[in-house]
Amino acid sequence: MKLRMRLNALIGFLAVAFTASSLPIAANAQGLQRVNVGTITSTQSCTYYRNYSGSKLEYSEEYYARVWGAAAAARYYAAHTTWRSWVVKDCQSNFQTMRSAVEAALASSGRLTTGRGGYSLDITISDIGETAPARSLPVDGPDDYSTSWGTASATVSFTLKDAAGRSIDGGVVTKQIEMSRTIDTADLAVRVSEPGASVYDLMQREVAQMIARRIAFKIDPLRVTAIEDDLVELNYGGALLAVGSIVDVSKTRGIGVVRYRVISATGSNAAAQVDGDNDTSDIDVGNLGTFIEDDSDAASARRFRRKRLP
Secondary structure, three states, X not given: XXXXXXXXHHHHHHHHHHHHHHHHHHHHHHHOEEEEEEEEEEOOOHHHHHHOOOOOOOOOHHHHHHXXXXXXXXXHHHHOOOOHHHHHHHHHOOOHHHHHHHHHHHHOOOOEEXXXXXXXXXEEEEEEEEOOOOOOOXXXXXXXXXXEEEEEEEEEEEEEEOOOOOEEEEEEEEEEEEEEEEEEEOOOEEEEEOOHHHHHHHHHHHHHHHHHHHHHHXXXXXXXXXXXXXXXXXXXXXXXXXXXXXXXXXXXXXXXXEEEXXXXXXXXXXXXXXXXOOOOOOOOOOXXXXXXXXXXXXXXXXXXXXXXXO
């Protein structure tokens, strides 16, 4: 009897301890805002993506394989086809790869989860494009050099709706990445290029990250959570704030912002240091931050305030 009473007491204690330890986890899981990635569509047809190619080859890959062999033909064909070929594949399957990339980026924020029952996100790919590929250019003398590069770009619009179906955010974002580059001197010529599959994978990740930041910072704004000397702690981690990222923090008093750069990041927060010798006395805990995309014009904005000379 006494043994049974002791066992019951032990079971009761373990049950209470297990319940107490589980409550914060359940609360955190329930506290995450849910975003459902809805439709991903295109204003251009798959056929148009396929035909709109400045480097279309005269013969098929199978033809080149018969002449050079399969391995050489695959390398040659990949180097001379554009990344639109991979957009076609996703277009035919309702952009499942893009959907997975966006969902992964949202879930990795640590503050959002994906699925039905909350916000809904609809995405439209409105345009894709690329500049001419990098090409070698002549140089004039032994100390001169020339460089050329080719880029790919994607323009994507999105709409975020709340559970009641009201549009609460949206916009148009454009991402540009480098596909190829050449550097020529009098004695040396270097050319670097990425095949279409690599370009498309990188473009998807960059676009997904950009949209995830817009959505996450709209639902739970980017803000300062702690200050130490010229460092600030931000409430998002490395999933959305990579080391080297630029964040403009609004001032409590006065006009303008103070620019910071992320110098370290964990899964839940990031540390950023003031960029240059700017005054940080007007930065307080709770101040909002604005993420600056590395390919935007704002990334090269003036770092210091102009001073009038006496």
